[in-house]
Amino acid sequence: MQTVTESPFTLLHSSSQCRARCGEVRTLHGTFRTPVFMPVGTLGTVKGVTPENLKELGAQIILGNTYHLFIRPGHELIRSFGGLHGFMNWDRPILTDSGGFQIFSLSDLATITEEGAAFRSHLDGSKLFLSPEDAVHVQEALGSDIMMVLDTCIPYPATRDEARRATALTGRWARRCREAQSGTGQLLFGIVQGGMYPDLRAEAARELIDIGFDGYALGGLSVGEPKELMLEMLEASVPHLPPEYPVYLMGVGTPEDLVEGVYRGVDMFDCVMPTRNARNGMLFTSRGRLVIKNSCYRDDRRPVDEACNCYTCRHYSRAYLRHLFTSREILAYQLNSIHNLHYYCQLMADMRQAIAEDRFEAFRSSFYALRETPQEER
């Protein structure tokens, strides 16, 4: 049985005008500043970049996917290499998800019972099973600094009854996860489900707080619902969470989502968007998005973003990046990924500074004003 632990979160600054706040989270591999964006390293590598690239571009913490690592190369193998940190050569904090989301989205024929999730590997179809206790033990083997409870996913749209039953099961699993911990010092976050039903989310939050976690995540958002509904759910959930603990919005999202999340009190984010879009040639800039293969960049001498000081923008022109991308060169994916991840991490650093100086509202206005630049002038 887990005893209630001290919060790993220290609040440093709060906006006087909104819920935006700045703080830090202590983990076994050091402290990170919030609000923070966590690059996604699904299989023990953030796609297209080295650990040194990640440090240079300002990544404080990365995320690993338990589902993927459980299937390949296996958590016991990773444990024998000193956990994910030793295996992949990363000495800063790591958060691992529980595998719940991928079991629902990637594997065939997932069957949920009170006991856990039975599913088939998306790689070879082999039969697998993950209980809430297994999810914790796998993450303990991975050695992540922050573990997530195993949760069930609620499709959108879902009836109130479907949402209620899945949320209740997530609550029971959350308690089993907390009780399964072995005292490794790894943090464990609960996940607030509840679908698009504010009262279910409030009730889910109360239940998790009753168990007591090191942080609280909002799950089941950005699953196809309208943007306004997502923001509404954020507003309906965050006020029910204890302010002395970190709040994590899972799997979200666009730069605009990050700004709106911070505005509503979120401390932590992750999303595959910066790396996935990089591989598709979509680059984020302070003035909006660039599709690098467009012929208008054929002889464009400018960096991707003149406001950016990432490795890519310091050394390479849009024309060169377009050439690499149209030639499908590996370096295209490297340079695009470095820029996009830097953009996300710098956006968070800018928000932290704005909050510290209590000018977050002004920051948010100028963030949107800059993005109204017409495409041809970017």
Next chain:
Amino acid sequence: MQTVTESPFTLLHSSSQCRARCGEVRTLHGTFRTPVFMPVGTLGTVKGVTPENLKELGAQIILGNTYHLFIRPGHELIRSFGGLHGFMNWDRPILTDSGGFQIFSLSDLATITEEGAAFRSHLDGSKLFLSPEDAVHVQEALGSDIMMVLDTCIPYPATRDEARRATALTGRWARRCREAQSGTGQLLFGIVQGGMYPDLRAEAARELIDIGFDGYALGGLSVGEPKELMLEMLEASVPHLPPEYPVYLMGVGTPEDLVEGVYRGVDMFDCVMPTRNARNGMLFTSRGRLVIKNSCYRDDRRPVDEACNCYTCRHYSRAYLRHLFTSREILAYQLNSIHNLHYYCQLMADMRQAIAEDRFEAFRSSFYALRETPQEER
């Protein structure tokens, strides 16, 4: 009309027992030490690595492919970016080939006339033409430090008459290339053809020397002939070249080929093998080759090569590299390419040192002795 220039080569050391020698070549972007291996950067990037990676792993000079850059993104675009150096962020020497080999091997329906080569782009089938003068002017636009004359390729096997006619045309084209130079200070190397006929090679060498080049390359080798025949052709060609100029064996080859080439007096090499094999998971080591996907490496904690101090070997295990490769992660190609290129560059550095200390024969013996390690003990 080009006047005969001083050789860019300075001989530093010669073996007392064989033709192996150590020297340096001066170019517009600095001096490199020979014998040297040039990583191939076909399209303005050495596949899988950054310029900083190349410098760290010891690359002194890289190669660009004129055929590919002429087609995409075009030499005039590259000229407007300050040449290949400015376009790709590389400030050390670059050698460009003339496009001859790719015209024969990649494009459809190449037609050779006295005037030049008519061919179709392998990308879109568009009709293109390259004369010897064009090849020089394109390379002048690319701004390479060492340009190559346009040559014709001789298939293997070829009759004496085919080889004789192609070699004669290469000689006439070589003279036109030399006369087409604009006095940019870029070096121009002639290419000795002659097929597998020693007397044709000797005659081709004499003709090129009569024109006068800044270095001499051996072309048309490693095109399918038995290894012994290639070495025989090397032995039949190098003694006919002026020892005060650099000798470049084009497109060759394996680590063993490099050792045998140096032994026979070659100063410069290029080959796609280290990077291409890296992408296929074949890693070079001092004890032989590793196929990284093999299951014997599943939990192998050792680096690829315990004798290697490259970035990859300093930070990652064979098990991690195997995991990345079987997961098709971009980082697999990056790390494998860094290791293989480092292996090639370090091999050259080791040969330079052995020559300087006049122990090249001993070096060569121990190079082969180490490679007799059984696969399972590597």
